[in-house]
Amino acid sequence: xxxxxxxxxGLNSLFQPRAKGVLLVSLxxxxxxxxxxxxxxxxxxxxxRRFTMVSRQFEFEPNTIQVNxxxxxxxxxTADDVVHGFFLDGYGVKMRVEPGxxxxxxxxxxxxxKFRYRxxxxxxxxxPFMLGELVVGPNTTFGRAVALIGVVAIGVTVYLWKFxxxxxxxxxxxxxxxx
Amino acid sequence: MNTTRIDLLTKIPLLKSILKSxxxxxxxxxxxxxxxxxxxxxxxxxxxxxxxxFSIIYIWIVWWAVLIIVLVPFFGRLWCTVCPIPGPGEWLQxxxxxxxRYPKLMTLRRRWPRQLKNIWLQNVAFLGMALFSAIILTRPxxxxxxxxxxxxxxxxxxxxxxxxxxxxxxxxxxxxxxLYSLTATVELRVKDAQICKxxxxxxxxxxxxxxxxxxxxxxxxxLERNAYCGLCTECLKTCPRDNIALNLRPFGSDLxxxxxxxxxxxxxxxxxxxxxxxxxxxxxxxxxxxKGWANMNSLGQWAIYAVGFLTINLxxxxxxxxxxxxxxxxxxxxxxxxxxxxxxxxxxxxxxxxMGWIAFSFSFVFVNGSYALPVLSxxxxxxxxxxxxxxxxxxxxxxxxxxxLQLITLLIxxxxxxxxxxxxxxxxxxxxxxxxxxxxxxxxxxxxxxLLFTKLYxx
Numbered sequence: 001x002x003x004x005x006x007x008x009x010g011l012n013s014l015f016q017p018r019a020k021g022v023l024l025v026s027l028x029x030x031x032x033x034x035x036x037x038x039x040x041x042x043x044x045x046x047x048x049r050r051f052t053m054v055s056r057q058f059e060f061e062p063n064t065i066q067v068n069x070x071x072x073x074x075x076x077x078t079a080d081d082v083v084h085g086f087f088l089d090g091y092g093v094k095m096r097v098e099p100g101x102x103x104x105x106x107x108x109x110x111x112x113x114k115f116r117y118r119x120x121x122x123x124x125x126x127x128p129f130m131l132g133e134l135v136v137g138p139n140t141t142f143g144r145a146v147a148l149i150g151v152v153a154i155g156v157t158v159y160l161w162k163f164x165x166x167x168x169x170x171x172x173x174x175x176x177x178x179x
Numbered sequence: 180m181n182t183t184r185i186d187l188l189t190k191i192p193l194l195k196s197i198l199k200s201x202x203x204x205x206x207x208x209x210x211x212x213x214x215x216x217x218x219x220x221x222x223x224x225x226x227x228x229x230x231x232x233f234s235i236i237y238i239w240i241v242w243w244a245v246l247i248i249v250l251v252p253f254f255g256r257l258w259c260t261v262c263p264i265p266g267p268g269e270w271l272q273x274x275x276x277x278x279x280r281y282p283k284l285m286t287l288r289r290r291w292p293r294q295l296k297n298i299w300l301q302n303v304a305f306l307g308m309a310l311f312s313a314i315i316l317t318r319p320x321x322x323x324x325x326x327x328x329x330x331x332x333x334x335x336x337x338x339x340x341x342x343x344x345x346x347x348x349x350x351x352x353x354x355x356x357x358l359y360s361l362t363a364t365v366e367l368r369v370k371d372a373q374i375c376k377x378x379x380x381x382x383x384x385x386x387x388x389x390x391x392x393x394x395x396x397x398x399x400x401x402l403e404r405n406a407y408c409g410l411c412t413e414c415l416k417t418c419p420r421d422n423i424a425l426n427l428r429p430f431g432s433d434l435x436x437x438x439x440x441x442x443x444x445x446x447x448x449x450x451x452x453x454x455x456x457x458x459x460x461x462x463x464x465x466x467x468x469x470k471g472w473a474n475m476n477s478l479g480q481w482a483i484y485a486v487g488f489l490t491i492n493l494x495x496x497x498x499x500x501x502x503x504x505x506x507x508x509x510x511x512x513x514x515x516x517x518x519x520x521x522x523x524x525x526x527x528x529x530x531x532x533x534m535g536w537i538a539f540s541f542s543f544v545f546v547n548g549s550y551a552l553p554v555l556s557x558x559x560x561x562x563x564x565x566x567x568x569x570x571x572x573x574x575x576x577x578x579x580x581x582x583x584l585q586l587i588t589l590l591i592x593x594x595x596x597x598x599x600x601x602x603x604x605x606x607x608x609x610x611x612x613x614x615x616x617x618x619x620x621x622x623x624x625x626x627x628x629x630l631l632f633t634k635l636y637x638x
Contacts, residue, residue, distance in 0.1 A: 149590065
């Protein structure tokens with residue numbers, strides 16, 4: 001037998017919708033804060049970073065490069081086998097390199113986050129998946145993403161704790177025991 | 180009256196007229212069949228460069244994106260309505276395309292084995308394809324062979340068995356569309372189940388003079404989930420009581436339907452989630468050696484890759500979730516078997532998995548979508564310039580926007596899945612508080628999965 005106990009009564013029922021609103025608004029404000037408030041992390045003093053990169057079917061070596069925001073990045077690219085390209089997401093940096101030659105590109109890593117560089121010249125079957133990663137630190141984008149995940153996970157959990165969901169048509173009483 | 184449903188057929192009479200027409204489905208299927216055969220031809224006879232071949236670009240980028248980002252979450256099995264693969268076999272069975280001309284289907288009338296009346300075969304078929312995905316997704320001729328094999332298998336099975344055996348029990352794509360369509364915002368249901376119960380002739384099952392029984396072997400009167408309704412709308416044409424509705428409904432409604440939950444579907448959820456993660460690592464990661472293994476650079480390396488891939492899909496992800504579900508069972512003091520806790524809570528992975536796939540798809544749709552224009556002008560890669568777009572350059576479209584969309588999608592999946600975990604717990608737990616406690620381990624698992632995706636995309 002189901003023993004249902006009314007959960008909302010008297011003053012409680014007056015405050016319940018307000019409490020729900022407060023919680024939802026708090027969560028929304030927290031999300032906005034995570035996205036918009038500047039992080040206290042300061043990038044270290046800018047330097048010049050040089051990388052010699054080899055491209056071959058279907059990889060770049062090194063496949064990951066890490067720099068700090070504000071660094072001047074100089075990449076010298078060679079091709080080991082066939083013609084390859086280099087396109088850096090977010091920066092629009094492009095070059096094309098033929099086997100036996102090298103090409104150099106220079107840019108200032110002024111945006112933080114993870115950016116993929118990819119082959120931009122059709123070089124064989126796995127060409128669309130020939131990728132590498134430039135991580136410009138401090139990677140606040142990832143930090144904010146992790147914080148958002150925390151806010152959503154904890155926020156939904158707290159919401160469900162305070163305001164148990166009801167199925168359509170179900171009474172708004174708390175089920176205490178089904179036996 | 181169900182206040183969370185809106186019957187589109189009542190609201191839009193024109194839609195009802197269109198869906199009731201016998202021309203509706205075959206005409207759409209003939210259209211998609213044209214493109215399907217064209218993709219096979221370009222795959223066989225066009226350039227081997229995938230990025231310049233219609234089959235690769237239009238099947239694995241355009242079709243895939245439309246399917247997973249739009250059709251499945253919003254319209255469920257709508258793709259199955261227009262899918263060309265069962266067309267030729269079904270038309271041979273019926274000896275007609277539009278009108279019903281013969282009372283019986285022309286088949287060998289064999290019975291599909293009882294042991295295979297589930298989606299295990301679809302799980303195996305999907306995993307088989309996933310193991311070779313680096314090959315299939317990049318070689319036009321292999322894509323063409325796969326599509327051709329599907330077409331032939333559809334015809335062969337239609338000749339042996341009645342109805343759409345291929346779609347219901349074999350199609351690797353249909354398996355996951357069925358599972359993910361549990362979340363869809365559209366459903367086909369009966370308006371009043373009692374009318375079906377009282378209707379002795381069951382026309383929707385056996386057919387009438389002018390229409391067929393359900394090709395998906397479903398009795399609409401019992402329909403409570405989208406999983407196995409192919410939205411062919413045959414029942415709409417058959418029902419003499421005008422008792423079929425096409426409802427607009429809240430996202431994820433079927434995930435709370437306890438009837439029909441099963442281990443094969445649970446494993447489908449694990450496989451789909453694990454594959455989305457694995458694809459994100461192998462195809463979108465920076466590790467060239469791993470791509471080489473998946474690309475069969477050597478048989479030995481591929482064998483190691485295959486063992487790892489299958490182990491993660493069939494043992495590691497389900498194993499970790501088993502432990503999580505048992506923790507949930509204990510915390511919520513659920514009076515159900517460990518297996519039932521494992522199966523029931525597995526449905527929390529459906530929204531998460533779907534959003535994982537959408538997030539994965541954003542990364543290549545935004546970056547490689549521009550290949551679609553030149554390929555339209557030169558589908559075989561023979562140098563044609565039919566529409567003047569042949570020389571349109573590869574132009575990645577706002578890759579950083581794609582990253583933001585990926586995160587938003589994953590967050591939606593996370594929040595929704597946590598809520599589903601709680602609601603599934605409520606179906607068994609003695610109180611709201613216990614259901615909430617049971618959702619905690621599941622929340623931890625889901626958060627871990629979301630962090631993993633996010634690390635791969637943004638970290």
